[in-house]
Amino acid sequence: MLGLKLATEPRWAELVQSNLCEAMTDHAYCEQKAASNAISLIVHFPEKSELVSLMAKLAQEEMSHFEAVHQKILERGWTLGRERKDEYVNEVMKLVRKDKGRDVYLMDRLLFAAMIEARSCERFKLLSERVDDPDLAQFYRELMASEAGHYTTFIKLAKTYAQASGLDVDGRWREFLDEEAKIVGAYGVKETMHG
Numbered sequence: 578m579l580g581l582k583l584a585t586e587p588r589w590a591e592l593v594q595s596n597l598c599e600a601m602t603d604h605a606y607c608e609q610k611a612a613s614n615a616i617s618l619i620v621h622f623p624e625k626s627e628l629v630s631l632m633a634k635l636a637q638e639e640m641s642h643f644e645a646v647h648q649k650i651l652e653r654g655w656t657l658g659r660e661r662k663d664e665y666v667n668e669v670m671k672l673v674r675k676d677k678g679r680d681v682y683l684m685d686r687l688l689f690a691a692m693i694e695a696r697s698c699e700r701f702k703l704l705s706e707r708v709d710d711p712d713l714a715q716f717y718r719e720l721m722a723s724e725a726g727h728y729t730t731f732i733k734l735a736k737t738y739a740q741a742s743g744l745d746v747d748g749r750w751r752e753f754l755d756e757e758a759k760i761v762g763a764y765g766v767k768e769t770m771h772g
Contacts, residue, residue, distance in 0.1 A: 579695040579728065580750075582758035589700070589766075590707035596768040597713075598650070602658040603769040605646040607697070610663070611727075612639035614690055622683055628734055635727060642720065649716065665771035666693060668760045672753055680742035684735050688746070688753050691731035696761065698724035700770060 593600040615636035619629050650657055669692055673685040701721035708714050732750070739746035764771060 579699060579725075580754055581695060581699055582754050583761055585696075585700055585703055585761070587703065587707065590703050592766070592768045593704060594708055597710075598653070598655045599658070600768045600770065601646055601650050601655070603661050603663075605643050605650065605657055606660045607663065607770045608639050608643035608646060610666070611690075611693070612636040612643065615639065618686060618690075621686075625683075625738065627737065631730055631734065635730065638723070642723070645716070649713065661769060663769070663771055665696075665760065665764050669693065669753075669757060672756055680739070680744060684739040684742075684744050684746055684749060687731050687735035687738070688750055691728050691735065691750075692753050692757050694724050694728040694731060696757070697770065698728060 612635075615632040619632045619636075622628055647657055669689060673689050674681050698721050701717045701724060705714050705717035705721055708717065735746050735750070739749070
């Protein structure tokens with residue numbers, strides 16, 4: 578369904594499990610950044626009513642995920658650490674074309690968000706199957722389903738708006754998948770959600 582060209586190495590899940598406090602802090606901030614991305618889309622494209630409605634709901638859901646991850650951290654006797662840079666996300670963001678007009682920028686921003694959700698979904702699935710903590714395994718299963726829904730939302734919006742503008746969203750998505758496979762190959766070596 579997701580179409581990812583390169584699967585995450587299973588050893589990444591072992592790295593995460595070896596330092597769950599670090600991984601969960603990173604995960605919490607990923608949720609916060611996803612909410613910020615949804616809000617940014619509203620700010621940049623307020624005239625797109627369907628987008629605004631869906632992003633408002635998505636931002637709330639992502640912040641509820643942030644809160645849930647934070648609660649899991651507290652339940653384990655840890656505290657939320659400082660925000661980490663997400664080099665993977667920064668690399669994928671470079672695929673967004675900012676100089677090709679507003680319609681292209683919107684399509685690329687939506688596909689960027691879909692890509693991040695797709696990779697997160699894939700990684701949550703891996704964690705749900707490999708983490709020793711039954712509570713966290715169930716938590717990641719639930720988040721996997723949520724991320725899949727977000728991925729679908731972003732792809733649907735991209736198709737709605739890009740096709741109305743005569744843009745080839747499917748072709749551009751294939752380009753994203755190809756480029757992301759090159760990018761993600763350099764990651765999976767740190768105990769962070771995308772690292």
